Amino acid sequence: MTASSIAKDLRAEIRAGTYKPGDRLPSEAALMATYGVARMTARHGLSMLKDEGLTVTRHGSGVFVRAFEPIVFDSTGKKSDDSTIIPVMDETDAGLTVRTLAVTPEEEPTEEARVALGLDEGVQVTTRERLHVRGRKPLLHGVSYIPASIAAGTPIAQDEIGAGGTYARLKELGHEPVKFHEDVVARMPTIEEIEALRIEPGTAVLQVMRTAIDSDGKPVEYSRIVLDGGEFMLRYDFDA
Structure with a gap:
């Protein structure tokens, strides 16, 4: 045997x-x-x-x-007051809290973010890094990049961003996202991700790369989100 x-x-x-x-x-x-x-x-x-x-x-x-009771990460989203579709995760129902790890008002973007946002070399971004936690267990790590020409000097560049988060602030600034593009890959975690998210052995992560686009067709935010694959289920709806 x-x-x-x-x-x-x-x-x-x-x-x-x-x-x-x-x-x-x-x-x-x-x-x-x-x-x-x-x-x-x-x-x-x-x-x-x-x-x-x-x-x-x-x-x-x-x-x-192992028990698998997935948190639904709904990229179909929900409608805001004026029917804009916004990707959403119900953090309250999932028992999640969000910790802002770092906010950098102006810095050079990663090459990945620069390309996604269509920025020229030398153009800076405002970066927001966050961690979603349930109890003591970190489940999601996200970094968002917003062109500093939009975000610098606004609440987006502050630790306390206010109700509605980045998308609400972008709307107030005249750059409300009306379209989102997402790429999703499943892969094994890096050593740093295993430590940061306390991932169980043999568990993959889901990496979501999301670009938010305003009504002028301009990319206004790029997010790189890494989720513990043993804790999340991604949801999408499609019209026939």
């Missing part, structure tokens, strides 16, 4: 509901007795499930089936 065979059996039982989210899986000793294998084989079988993101290890307690 191989480790992969043990993992296959346990995976099938998880999918069949024999082991439900939050249930403890058999210990290494129990698997050794059931399958007649060495401890390292049993341990490797459990480790394979952890690497797949199906389980979590609680030190001193054992290996448990």
Whole structure:
């Protein structure tokens, strides 16, 4: 009996509901007795499930089936008072709080942001960095770039941006976003992202790259958002 065979059996039982989210899986000793294998084989079988993101290890307690109760990141958005569609995540219902990590009124953008915003070399941006947290667990890290010609000297360049956030302030400045473009990729996290978001082993991140465009067709914000893939589900609606 191989480790992969043990993992296959346990995976099938998880999918069949024999082991439900939050249930403890058999210990290494129990698997050794059931399958007649060495401890390292049993341990490797459990480790394979952890690497797949199906389980979590609680030190001193054992290996448990991972619960997935996704927070919906709705890029279809909701309508504002004048029917503008704004991508939204209901932070209150999801139990999230937002921490502003840094605000830089004027700096050079990343090359990625410069291209997305269509800025010439040397043109600066206002940068806002934030972290979304549920309890003690960070779930989302985002950095937004707004042309400094729009944002510098306004509340967008301040720590306290006010109700409605960046999009509300852009509307007040005459640059209300009326269209959004998003690219989404799934990838494995960097070491820095694993540490910042406390990501479980075997879990991918979702990277959302969003450009907000005003009624003149001008890009007015570029956001690079990294979400813990074990915590979020992306939602999109399409007209037929």
